Amino acid sequence: xxxxxxxxxxxxxxxxxxxxxxxxxxxxxxxxxxxxxxxxxxxxxxxxxxxxxxxxxxxxxxxxxxxxxxxxxxxxxxxxxxxxxxxxxxxxxxxxxxxxxxxxxxxxxxxxxxxxxxxxxxxxxxxxxxxxxxxxxxxxxxxxxxxxxxxxxxxxxxxxxxxxxxxxxxxxxxxxxxxxxxxxxxxxxxxxxxxxxxxxxxxxxxxxxxxxxxxxxxxxxxxxxxxxxxxxxxxxxxxxxxxxxxxxxxxxxxxxxxxxxxxxxxxxxxxxxxxxxxxxxxxxxxxxxxxxxxxxxxxxxxxxxxxxxxxxxxxx
Numbered sequence: 001x002x003x004x005x006x007x008x009x010x011x012x013x014x015x016x017x018x019x020x021x022x023x024x025x026x027x028x029x030x031x032x033x034x035x036x037x038x039x040x041x042x043x044x045x046x047x048x049x050x051x052x053x054x055x056x057x058x059x060x061x062x063x064x065x066x067x068x069x070x071x072x073x074x075x076x077x078x079x080x081x082x083x084x085x086x087x088x089x090x091x092x093x094x095x096x097x098x099x100x101x102x103x104x105x106x107x108x109x110x111x112x113x114x115x116x117x118x119x120x121x122x123x124x125x126x127x128x129x130x131x132x133x134x135x136x137x138x139x140x141x142x143x144x145x146x147x148x149x150x151x152x153x154x155x156x157x158x159x160x161x162x163x164x165x166x167x168x169x170x171x172x173x174x175x176x177x178x179x180x181x182x183x184x185x186x187x188x189x190x191x192x193x194x195x196x197x198x199x200x201x202x203x204x205x206x207x208x209x210x211x212x213x214x215x216x217x218x219x220x221x222x223x224x225x226x227x228x229x230x231x232x233x234x235x236x237x238x239x240x241x242x243x244x245x246x247x248x249x250x251x252x253x254x255x256x257x258x259x260x261x262x263x264x265x266x267x268x269x270x271x272x273x274x275x276x277x278x279x280x281x282x283x284x285x286x287x288x289x290x291x292x293x294x295x296x297x298x299x300x301x302x303x304x305x306x307x308x309x310x311x312x313x314x315x316x
Contacts, residue, residue, distance in 0.1 A: 014134040015124055016165060017156035019141045019149065026052065026138060027059045029160070030101055033136050037099035038066055045089045047072045047082070048103040048138065076104045079117040080292040083127055083274045090133050097132040105152075107143035112299060112312075114148060115181045121155035122177035123271055136160075151177070178270055182301055185310055188258065192250035197234060199243050205234040209249065209259065217255035217315035226259060226313050229294040232287040233261040233309050241265030241307060255315035256296075265307035267300065 018033075020026045030046075034056075037044045046056060047070040057069065068089065076082045082104055090098040104117040124135060139152050153159060153170040154177055160166075195208045209230040213223040230247065237245030241263030248260040273288030292298050297312035 013125075013128045013131050014158070015128070015156055016134075016136055016158040016160050017152040017168075018136055018138045018160045019152075020138055021140075021142050023055060026140075027055060029163070030056060030136070030138060031060055033099065033101060034060060034062075034067065038062065040097075042097050042099050043089070043093045044068065044099045044101075045070065045086070046101045047075055047085070048101060049073050049106045052103065052138075072103055072106075076117070078292060078295055078297050079104055079113060079120045080274055080298050082117075082120055083123060083271070084276045084289075086124070086135065087127060087275065090128070090131060095132075097134070100133065100135045101138065102135055103138045105139065105144065105148055107140060113297060115183060116297065116299065118148075118151045118155060119178050119181045120274070121152070122172075122174040122181075123274065125155070125157070126174045127271055127275065174270070185260075185299060185301055185308065188248075188250040188252075190250060192248045192260075195247045195249075197237075197245055197247065199238055202231065202234055202238060205247060206231050209247065212249050213257070216251065216257050218257060218313060219316040222313060222316060225294045226257065226311070229291045229311050229313075230259050230261065232290050233259075233311070236287050237261060237263035237265065252312065257313050257315075259311045259313075260308065261311075262306055262308045264305070267302040267307055273298070273300075 018029055020029055034044055034046065044066070045068045046053065048056065050071045050073050053069055053071055060067075070085070075085055082102065086100055086102060089100065104120055105114055109117065121137065128135065137152070137156065139149060141149055150170070153168050154172040156168055157171050158165055159168045193212060195205065197205050206227055210223065210227045213226050216223070218226060234245060234247065242265065245261055245263035250258055252258050273292050277286045277289050291309070291311065295311045296314050299310040301308040
């Protein structure tokens with residue numbers, strides 16, 4: 001049984017990590033959280049990996065309309081997409097306390113995906129500050145590495161272990177966690193094509209990316225997504241990154257591809273691209289938002305001198 005923090009009742013934002021061992025403990029803990037929310041007539045979103053989703057549906061046996069179910073392996077394939085969906089759900093119930101189960105890290109995630117998902121977990125605390133919501137994040141302590149579990153203690157103000165809610169002594173500021181996620185990006189294993197561009201060459205960037213993509217295993221639709229994502233990143237370079245940039249393209253493991261854009265830009269807002277931008281916003285941000293929607297993984301590295309976006313896509 002999960003004992004939620006007392007602050008839930010006061011309307012403050014609550015973000016516990018739920019450390020579970022085995023499916024029985026998972027179903028009991030998450031199930032109790034969902035049932036408590038339904039008994040309180042609070043909206044519930046459950047976003048967990050597909051196999052867990054099916055097991056929860058079967059064990060809870062509640063009216064399907066009472067819970068919003070989302071397969072996290074689809075929503076969270078790119079961790080940069082998750083936050084906006086959670087905020088959209090909470091926004092639909094303004095004035096009410098929303099309950100969300102979000103499991104963005106599961107066994108089998110690549111190291112790059114884990115880093116971006118950890119960044120997401122830290123930024124939740126910034127994005128939801130002062131909001132009436134509880135986001136419960138399950139962690140499979142038997143299937144995940146000790147490093148992942150250790151990071152969960154840093155990204156969650158409270159922890160639920162063996163049914164008891166405790167304050168996390170390792171909880172850290174989001175900026176510190178995000179800084180620690182900025183591991184140096186590895187160089188590609190094979191050859192990478194390189195294209196330098198400047199003002200007036202956006203069309204050439206698109207043509208270069210499109211010609212290269214035709215030689216990959218990407219479907220026509222995915223090639224179009226890649227070219228659009230590269231175009232948006234290059235346009236940001238020309239508008240906000242010093243008016244020039246460098247595009248690199250290479251094949252990744254399996255049938256995937258990677259496009260990297262590096263320029264002299266800066267990223268002042270760590271939530272940029274992770275929140276749905278308003279059409280009326282004078283600050284832009286729509287390009288990076290679109291890139292996150294198009295790509296399977298987006299890695300961002302910002303330094304005092306440059307900004308690097310590494311965009312991953314898998315076939316078909």
